[in-house]
Amino acid sequence: xxIAVISGKGGTGKSSIxxxxxxxxxxxxxxxxxxxxxxxxxxxxxxHEEEQVYISGQKAEIDYTLCTNCGxxxxxxxxxxxxxxxxxxxxxxILCDGCKLCSRICPTEAISMIDSNDSxxxxxxxxxxxxxxxxxxxxxxxxGKLVNxxxxxxxxxxxxxxxxTIIIDGPPGIGCPMISTITGVDSVVIVTEPxxxxxxxxxxxxxxxxxxxxxxxxxxxxxxxxxxxxxxxENYCRGIDIAIAGKLGFDPQVVxxxxxxxxxPEWIPNSTISKQIREIFENIKN
Amino acid sequence: MIxxxxxxIAIASGKGGTGKTLVxxxLFYTLQQNKxxxxxxxxxxxxPNDLVFFEGKLVKTYEETQKVPVIDKSRCTFCGxxxxxxxxxAIFILPPxxxxxxxxxxxHGCGACSVACNDMAISEKDESLGTISCFDIAExxxxxxxxxxxxxxxxxxxxxxxxxxxxxxxxILLDSPPGTSCPFIHTVxxxxxxxxxxxxxxxxxxxxxxxxxxLKTLNKKYGVIINRAGMGDNEIYDYLxxxxxxxxxEIPFDKTIARNxxxxxxxVKDKPEFQEQFLTMFNSILEQNANSSHQR
Ligand code: SF4
Ligand code: SF4
Ligand code: SF4
Ligand code: SF4
Numbered sequence: 138x139x140i141a142v143i144s145g146k147g148g149t150g151k152s153s154i155x156x157x158x159x160x161x162x163x164x165x166x167x168x169x170x171x172x173x174x175x176x177x178x179x180x181x182x183x184x185h186e187e188e189q190v191y192i193s194g195q196k197a198e199i200d201y202t203l204c205t206n207c208g209x210x211x212x213x214x215x216x217x218x219x220x221x222x223x224x225x226x227x228x229x230x231i232l233c234d235g236c237k238l239c240s241r242i243c244p245t246e247a248i249s250m251i252d253s254n255d256s257x258x259x260x261x262x263x264x265x266x267x268x269x270x271x272x273x274x275x276x277x278x279x280x281g282k283l284v285n286x287x288x289x290x291x292x293x294x295x296x297x298x299x300x301x302t303i304i305i306d307g308p309p310g311i312g313c314p315m316i317s318t319i320t321g322v323d324s325v326v327i328v329t330e331p332x333x334x335x336x337x338x339x340x341x342x343x344x345x346x347x348x349x350x351x352x353x354x355x356x357x358x359x360x361x362x363x364x365x366x367x368x369x370x371e372n373y374c375r376g377i378d379i380a381i382a383g384k385l386g387f388d389p390q391v392v393x394x395x396x397x398x399x400x401x402p403e404w405i406p407n408s409t410i411s412k413q414i415r416e417i418f419e420n421i422k423n
Numbered sequence: 424m425i426x427x428x429x430x431x432i433a434i435a436s437g438k439g440g441t442g443k444t445l446v447x448x449x450l451f452y453t454l455q456q457n458k459x460x461x462x463x464x465x466x467x468x469x470x471p472n473d474l475v476f477f478e479g480k481l482v483k484t485y486e487e488t489q490k491v492p493v494i495d496k497s498r499c500t501f502c503g504x505x506x507x508x509x510x511x512x513a514i515f516i517l518p519p520x521x522x523x524x525x526x527x528x529x530x531h532g533c534g535a536c537s538v539a540c541n542d543m544a545i546s547e548k549d550e551s552l553g554t555i556s557c558f559d560i561a562e563x564x565x566x567x568x569x570x571x572x573x574x575x576x577x578x579x580x581x582x583x584x585x586x587x588x589x590x591x592x593x594x595i596l597l598d599s600p601p602g603t604s605c606p607f608i609h610t611v612x613x614x615x616x617x618x619x620x621x622x623x624x625x626x627x628x629x630x631x632x633x634x635x636x637x638l639k640t641l642n643k644k645y646g647v648i649i650n651r652a653g654m655g656d657n658e659i660y661d662y663l664x665x666x667x668x669x670x671x672x673e674i675p676f677d678k679t680i681a682r683n684x685x686x687x688x689x690x691v692k693d694k695p696e697f698q699e700q701f702l703t704m705f706n707s708i709l710e711q712n713a714n715s716s717h718q719r
Contacts, residue, residue, distance in 0.1 A: 145470050146470055146472075146601070152626065173601070173602035173603065173604050174437050174601070174602055174603075174629075174630050174633065176626045176629060176630070179625050179626065179629055180625075195510070213534070213538070215490075215532065215533055215534050216533070231608055231609065231612050231641075234531055234533065235510060236510050236511070236531060236533030236534075236535055237508075237510040237535065238508070238533055238534065238535040238538060241508060241535065241538070242538065273602075273603075273604055275603040275604070275608070275633065275636065275637035275640070276603070276604065276605060276608045276637065277604060277605070278577065278604055278605040280604060308602075309470075309601055309602075310469035310470060310600075310601070311469050311470065311573060312469050312571070312575075312576075312577070312578065313576055313577075316574075330685070331685055332684060332685035332686075332687070333475045333685065333686060333687030334444060334472040334475045334687070335685075337470075337472060337475055338470045338472070341470060341573075344573060345573060345574075359681075362678070362681050362682055362685050363682055363685035363686060366685055366686070387678075389654065392624055392654050392655050395624050395625055395626060395655070396624060396625060396655050396656045398625065
């Protein structure tokens with residue numbers, strides 16, 4: 138089965154919970170789909186078995202030996218990426234969306250398209266199974282597609298190795314990469330915090346997840362920071378028929394686990410929080 | 424206060440949840456209390472949150488749109504040129520069956536298909552990408568919120584428009600989107616200075632390094648705020664020293680801060696000494712900015 142762990146925002150403890158889940162099974166495939174800020178490899182230090190280049194898009198580039206500075210390209214570009222800089226037609230790498238229109242219409246064929254190829258997908262082995270993660274290079278786009286590549290790889294490995302649990306650590310936000318993360322999973326776990334903004338994000342997240350017919354769970358992390366807000370979130374979830382998988386208290390050992398490159402159950406196996414995480418995980422799996 | 428400065432400061436963090444919103448809203452509040460004309464732009468368009476902390480009066484709201492092609496099948500000859508020109512695979516065509524369809528979710532509105540079509544079969548319509556809303560919070564104190572429409576391929580257009588809306592005068596704070604991909608770059612590339620908010624943990628450090636590398640390639644001035652100081656390890660401090668990155672401020676881990684923040688309260692409200700820290704930091708940013716040759 139595939140379990141995706143997401144959160145409206147990062148920093149809610151989503152990665153710590155994914156890491157905990159990953160070490161509670163004998164053998165898992167762990168897919169880190171937070172491709173914009175992949176982190177779990179820090180805890181698990183997977184071996185480097187496979188690497189794949191991911192082409193996230195293209196950027197236009199001018200060959201100035203051919204360009205006559207006619208300015209036609211600038212009038213076609215809808216992304217304001219082409220302008221005169223010191224009297225010279227110049228393309229901004231940041232603004233270029235890679236649509237290729239300038240290259241198609243340039244009368245002297247001075248513009249070519251260069252692949253953005255700094256992003257990668259990695260796969261390897263870690264102490265509880267296999268791990269796949271993606272890394273989007275700074276400034277590159279289309280993380281949704283990279284998420285799909287990571288997920289496909291995870292499925293392929295799971296099949297080849299006969300592993301039945303795939304844990305997916307999702308990206309923050311509610312954009313394409315999040316949608317790519319939850320499409321076709323069995324369960325989605327939303328990690329939230331008892332803050333007003335956390336509740337706000339949770340509502341926006343559920344607005345999307347509810348469009349997919351998925352078993353959805355909510356974990357309220359650090360629930361004791363604001364018990365009134367926790368209650369509000371619980372009531373909200375009850376009202377829309379979403380199960381609370383559990384509540385976890387604030388525990389400074391969570392950070393200590395991370396600092397020591399361990400998951401929570403690995404670092405403090407006999408603590409209350411580890412026990413609770415185990416219960417939550419059993420709940421979700423059954 | 425004399426001569427209100429003109430400066431654009433982006434507040435960012437590798438991932439969300441490290442305190443970026445806490446810093447943005449509290450810095451905004453502090454500047455407001457000190458009568459600086461300040462605009463806070465919430466560029467975290469997927470999950471804008473800054474308004475949770477303030478009461479404001481909505482003064483203006485509008486939709487940011489993009490063009491999406493509309494194909495007139497009675498004119499279309501199914502030549503396939505539009506499909507060939509589309510670099511985003513947003514046009515689906517099956518000539519033998521006379522099927523042609525624009526997949527609007529994939530369309531970036533580049534206009535290439537319209538250029539491609541020789542049979543005048545393509546016109547364009549406006550599709551909403553999200554909304555830009557402006558709120559008056561106090562005198563000369565404005566919040567502009569960029570909010571992406573759910574399911575849109577990228578928040579970049581609404582973010583760009585919200586930043587444009589803020590103009591170029593006074594102090595402009597940009598609460599930036601998480602990560603280091605396009606939305607982040609589009610936001611910080613317009614700023615004079617970037618405040619990176621991070622945590623003293625291995626995850627925080629890894630994200631910080633990625634943000635720093637990105638800002639270096641963009642040639643930006645930046646400094647770091649360590650949030651939840653005292654909670655993790657010290658590696659981050661070694662990194663800052665080694666890279667000569669200014670440590671702008673430390674926010675200690677404190678349950679009352681966390682609790683007040685969780686209620687949607689401004690943490691510095693009843694803490695003048697804390698406001699003082701934000702103000703000192705702001706002044707040091709002004710100084711660092713004035714000392715640089717970098718011009719807006
Ligand atoms: S259209 Fe071609 S020749 Fe004209 S300015 Fe652009 S790149 Fe140069
Ligand atoms: S590829 Fe498209 S976005 Fe990039 S510069 Fe050319 S016309 Fe503009
Ligand atoms: S406007 Fe651009 S992206 Fe949209 S369908 Fe036409 S060619 Fe494709
Ligand atoms: S280019 Fe024009 S005529 Fe040709 S398939 Fe596209 S819409 Fe039809």
